[in-house]
Structures are given as C-alpha cells and as structure tokens.
Amino acid sequence: MSRIPLPYNPKVLDLFRNPKNLGKMDDATVTAVAGNPACGDMITFYLKINSEEIVEKASFESYGCAANIATSSIVTEMVKGKHLEEIWSTITWKKVTEEIGGLPSVKFHCGVLAVGALKRAIRKYYQDRGVQPTWLPKDLTFEEKQAVEEEELARMLAKRLKPEAEKQS
Amino acid sequence: MVENVKALLKAHEGLRREVYLDNENSCIVRRESVEAMLPYFNQRAYGNPALTHKPGWEAFETIMECSREIADFLDADAAEEVNFVPGETEANNLALMGTAFAYRNQGKKIVISEIEPINVLHVAELLQKYGFSTVKVPVDSGGFVNLDALREAVDKDTVLVSIAAVNNEIGTVQPIKEAVSIAKDRNPSVIFHTDASDAYGRIRFSVKELGVDLATVSSYKIQGPRGTGVLYVKEGVRTEKILEGQIGTQKLWPGVENTPMIVGFWKASELVFEGFEENVAHMRRLRDKLVEGIFAALPDVRLNGPSGGLRAPDNANISFLRCEGEALTIELSLKGVYVSSGSACSRRLLQPSHVLVAIGRKYSEAHGSILMKTLWTHTEEDIAYALEVFPSAVERIRGIVGSTGVD
Numbered sequence: 075m076s077r078i079p080l081p082y083n084p085k086v087l088d089l090f091r092n093p094k095n096l097g098k099m100d101d102a103t104v105t106a107v108a109g110n111p112a113c114g115d116m117i118t119f120y121l122k123i124n125s126e127e128i129v130e131k132a133s134f135e136s137y138g139c140a141a142n143i144a145t146s147s148i149v150t151e152m153v154k155g156k157h158l159e160e161i162w163s164t165i166t167w168k169k170v171t172e173e174i175g176g177l178p179s180v181k182f183h184c185g186v187l188a189v190g191a192l193k194r195a196i197r198k199y200y201q202d203r204g205v206q207p208t209w210l211p212k213d214l215t216f217e218e219k220q221a222v223e224e225e226e227l228a229r230m231l232a233k234r235l236k237p238e239a240e241k242q243s
Numbered sequence: 244m245v246e247n248v249k250a251l252l253k254a255h256e257g258l259r260r261e262v263y264l265d266n267e268n269s270c271i272v273r274r275e276s277v278e279a280m281l282p283y284f285n286q287r288a289y290g291n292p293a294l295t296h297k298p299g300w301e302a303f304e305t306i307m308e309c310s311r312e313i314a315d316f317l318d319a320d321a322a323e324e325v326n327f328v329p330g331e332t333e334a335n336n337l338a339l340m341g342t343a344f345a346y347r348n349q350g351k352k353i354v355i356s357e358i359e360p361i362n363v364l365h366v367a368e369l370l371q372k373y374g375f376s377t378v379k380v381p382v383d384s385g386g387f388v389n390l391d392a393l394r395e396a397v398d399k400d401t402v403l404v405s406i407a408a409v410n411n412e413i414g415t416v417q418p419i420k421e422a423v424s425i426a427k428d429r430n431p432s433v434i435f436h437t438d439a440s441d442a443y444g445r446i447r448f449s450v451k452e453l454g455v456d457l458a459t460v461s462s463y464k465i466q467g468p469r470g471t472g473v474l475y476v477k478e479g480v481r482t483e484k485i486l487e488g489q490i491g492t493q494k495l496w497p498g499v500e501n502t503p504m505i506v507g508f509w510k511a512s513e514l515v516f517e518g519f520e521e522n523v524a525h526m527r528r529l530r531d532k533l534v535e536g537i538f539a540a541l542p543d544v545r546l547n548g549p550s551g552g553l554r555a556p557d558n559a560n561i562s563f564l565r566c567e568g569e570a571l572t573i574e575l576s577l578k579g580v581y582v583s584s585g586s587a588c589s590r591r592l593l594q595p596s597h598v599l600v601a602i603g604r605k606y607s608e609a610h611g612s613i614l615m616k617t618l619w620t621h622t623e624e625d626i627a628y629a630l631e632v633f634p635s636a637v638e639r640i641r642g643i644v645g646s647t648g649v650d
Binding site: 077078080081082083084087090091093096097098107110111112113114115116117118135136137138139140142143180181224227228231232 | 247565567569573577587592642644646
C-alpha cells in the first residue's frame with residue numbers, strides 16, 4: 075500500500091462541497107446502482123425520463139471519495155434535457171473526466187463507475203419496457219464491464235480474501 | 244498540479260481554529276525542540292563529527308551526549324547502543340535486513356505479526372528474494388499477538404522476530420516481555436526487534452526489562468523533527484549496515500550525521516520524559532474526551548483496537564459506518580481538523596488498512612476509519628473544537644451516501 079498525493083482541481087472540490095442534484099428521487103422512472111462499499115465506492119443514479127425518452131431530471135447518491143461524489147454529480151448535470159440515445163453515444167468516462175477538468179490517474183475509476191451506473195440505468199429503462207432500440211448494443215460497454223468486475227471483486231472480498239491475495243489479482 | 248493545490252489551500256482560508264490530529268503521519272515539532280536545534284545549524288557543532296577541528300569535535304561531543312541521554316530514556320546500558328538513522332523506516336529496514344544478513348548462516352526464517360508497520364512488512368517481503376521465509380503471526384480482535392502461534396512459529400531456523408511494542412494504527416500494547424521469553428525459549432540465538440516508535444514516551448518502555456535486542460524509535464512521533472530516529476542495538480548483537488559510504492560516529496549508517504535534528508530529537512525526548520506520568524495522563528484525558536465525545540454525538544461508530552490500559556494513551560481509531568474515509572478527511576480539513584483515513588487508493592480499489600482487516604473489520608468498516616492521536620501539546624480547547632466539527636462533517640458525508648451502500 076502506498077499513499078498517492080491527490081491534488082483535486084477546483085471543480086472537483088466545488089462539486090464535493092456543493093454537489094448538484096444530490097439525493098434520492100421518489101418519482102424516478104429508473105434507478106441503477108454500481109459498485110460496492112467493500113471496494114470503497116458505490117453510486118446510485120435516479121433518472122426521470124419522459125415519453126420522448128428525454129431525461130427530465132437526474133439525481134445521485136454516492137458512497138465514495140471526493141472524486142466519486144464530484145463525477146457522479148457532474149454526470150447528473152451532463153444528462154439533463156438529453157435524449158437517451160444521445161447520452162449513450164456521447165457520454166464516456168473520458169468525456170466525464172474531461173468535463174470535470176481532469177482527475178488524478180488513480181481516480182479515473184470513479185468516472186468509469188459513474189458512467190457504468192448511468193449506462194446500466196439506460197439499459198434498465200428499456201429492459202423494463204421490453205424494448206431493444208437498434209442503437210443499444212447487446213454487449214456491455216467498457217464502463218459496464220468495469221462495474222461488473224468491481225462488484226465481483228467485492229464478492230471475493232466478502233469471503234474475507236486478504237489484501238495480499240487481492241494485490242495479485 | 245500545483246495550481247490545484249493552491250486552490251485547495253485557498254479553500255481553507257479564514258479557519259477559526261486548526262487542530263492537527265494526524266500525528267501518525269507527521270507532526271508539529273515542539274517550539275522548544277525547534278529552538279534547541281537552531282544554534283546547531285550555523286553557530287556551533289556544524290562540523291563533521293568525524294573530523295579533527297573544533298566544529299567537528301563540538302558535533303562529536305553533542306552527538307555523544309544526545310546518545311547518552313537517549314540511551315537513558317530507553318533504559319539501555321551504553322550510549323554506543325544508540326544508533327542514529329534518518330527515521331523509523333530506515334531503522335526498521337536496518338533492523339530486519341541488517342540482522343537477517345548478519346545471521347544468514349544461522350537460519351533463514353523471520354517471524355513478524357500480521358499488523359506490523361508497512362515498512363516491516365515490505366522488508367520482510369523483500370528478504371524473501373534473498374532466500375528468507377516470513378511467517379506472520381495472527382492477532383486477535385484487539386490486535387494482540389497470538390502467543391501460541393508465536394511459539395509455534397519460532398524454530399531453530401528462525402533468525403529474527405519483529406513485533407512492534409505498540410501498534411501504530413490501533414494502539415495495542417503488545418506483551419513484548421512474554422513474546423521475547425517465548426521466542427528465546429524456542430531458540431536462544433533468535434534476535435528480537437521491536438518497533439517502539441509508538442511506545443516511546445507513551446508507555447513505560449525499557450529495553451532491558453523487556454529483553455529486546457533491537458528497538459526502533461522515531462523522532463517525529465514525539466514531536467521532534469522528521470529526519471532522525473534511532474535503532475537501539477544491544478551490545479553483542481551483530482547487525483550489518485545496509486548502505487555503503489563514509490562511516491563517521493554512526494557505525495551502522497554512513498553519511499554525515501544530522502547534528503541539529505539529533506539535538507531536536509533529544510530535546511523532544513527530554514520534554515516527554517520530564518513529568519512522564521502527567522504527560523501521559525494529559526494525552527489519555529484528551530484522547531478519552533475525543534472518543535467519548537464522538538460516541539456521544541454520532542450513531543454507528545466503532546472503536547478499532549482495544550480499550551482500557553492495554554491501549555496506548557494517545558490513540559483513537561474510529562470507524563464511521565456509512566461514511567467514506569477520504570471524503571471525511573477532506574471535509575474535516577476544510578473545517579480545520581486534520582486526520583487521516585486507514586484506507587488508501589490504489590488503481591481502482593480502495594485498499595483497506597491491513598491492521599483493520601487482521602483484527603476482523605469488514606472492508607466497508609475499514610474504509611470509514613479515521614486515525615487520530617492526541618499530542619503532548621494539545622489543549623482542552625483543541626479537543627472541544629474537534630468535537631464541534633465532527634458531527635456536522637460526518638453527517639454531511641453520510642447525507643451524500645444516503646441509502647447507497649447500506650450494508
């Protein structure tokens with residue numbers, strides 16, 4: 075284990091101090107979760123989607139570091155007023171990292187997890203309705219795969235795998 | 244990068260008070276220690292102690308006197324047993340590597356505990372590349388070393404045992420005297436090292452009474468300057484130096500001695516050992532106030548490590564459930580309370596503290612852990628301010644977590 079300096083930029087700090095769109099949404103159309111507390115980060119997204127498949131409202135809750143909180147918050151800003159197809163095709167973890175003004179490299183996974191949770195929410199929206207739009211790929215995207223991997227790791231950790239073993243994984 | 248840090252620092256402007264509780268990772272050097280050091284930079288004893296001129300002889304005299312006094316604080320027999328090194332990390336590297344190499348023909352096994360400091364764990368790992376094997380003795384939920392497992396682990400092939408007298412993260416005061424006698428009973432030629440950095444100045448600690456062969460002490464852990472520490476090596480114990488260079492007064496560490504830092508370390512030691520009992524009582528009172536205050540103000544908190552007399556008087560390690568540690572350290576910092584979290588970010592996983600995992604904490608509990616140590620220089624007002632800040636900071640972070648991550 076080593077400690078890595080984390081010089082967060084002012085935008086990350088600002089969204090950490092005053093997160094936008096924070097909190098549970100009671101009238102959400104779809105909710106999706108990614109991550110696990112054992113890995114140190116977990117995000118829930120709430121999306122209110124109208125009949126034209128446009129995100130009217132988005133909010134989040136997050137168990138995680140300042141970067142996790144800030145990236146989740148900025149994702150909720152980025153999706154507002156946009157069509158699900160546009161969101162799917164334009165929002166990637168790189169885009170989110172760029173939008174937030176950059177992150178320390180050890181924190182890239184925060185953006186990845188946030189986008190993983192977002193894509194899960196979109197997938198779930200169509201699954202709930204039994205619809206498969208042509209633009210929605212069957213295969214999981216990079217971000218979704220990463221989220222799955224992290225959750226699998228958490229399940230292994232729950233079996234009390236010691237950190238030494240985890241380092242080699 | 245620097246611009247980001249400047250902005251982070253700007254966000255701290257206008258703080259009403261600042262309370263530094265991260266004594267594990269660095270410290271505030273005491274004013275008296277700083278003042279004691281100053282003349283040694285440019286007024287006297289600035290020479291190399293191994294050379295034949297007045298400033299050199301002054302440095303020689305100063306270092307010898309500091310060795311003598313620190314030997315007394317450790318209850319060692321001779322000043323020659325005190326070896327100045329640049330810090331705790333270096334002392335532990337020297338103790339493990341230098342001793343393993345010196346006795347490599349007697350055996351190839353090193354026994355440590357599961358909860359040793361990172362530097363001890365890493366050196367033990369490195370020594371495996373040189374043909375040594377390492378056994379890690381388990382601990383119980385309070386962090387106490389399992390003495391039966393220690394008895395089983397030490398054998399004829401064992402050259403070295405290393406167990407810290409006080410655990411640096413959870414403050415467990417180990418039964419070192421018993422551990423030494425068990426280890427030597429199993430193998431009389433085994434060398435016993437203890438990292439006493441968190442014991443020195445906090446609990447009664449005597450190298451003679453405990454029977455240890457090697458002991459590490461760190462200057463900054465008692466509010467002396469960083470950049471110096473001591474490895475006590477009992478007379479007759481062979482330890483090889485691990486760095487090459489010009490040897491002067493310090494037989495185990497090459498390079499020019501750091502006279503001002505050594506003086507600062509000596510001064511900090513003197514302050515801690517003058518009125519030792521009152522000093523310890525002061526730390527304990529403030530620590531208890533801090534822990535009790537947090538427990539009274541917040542639900543879902545857990546004390547990590549033992550309670551009562553077998554916990555170091557300064558150590559407070561608390562897990563805040565439903566609260567991520569790094570976020571909490573930043574929130575507290577913005578309010579002027581400086582602490583550290585047990586978990587550290589690596590690649591995409593948060594690595595929990597190996598100590599908290601070893602005592603059976605769940606990962607999510609470890610990730611919400613905060614380590615604090617009360618200092619000799621803390622006041623009642625410092626603790627009162629920390630207690631004023633803590634509840635709202637924890638509540639805000641828990642508010643962001645909401646229903647996410649509830650176990």
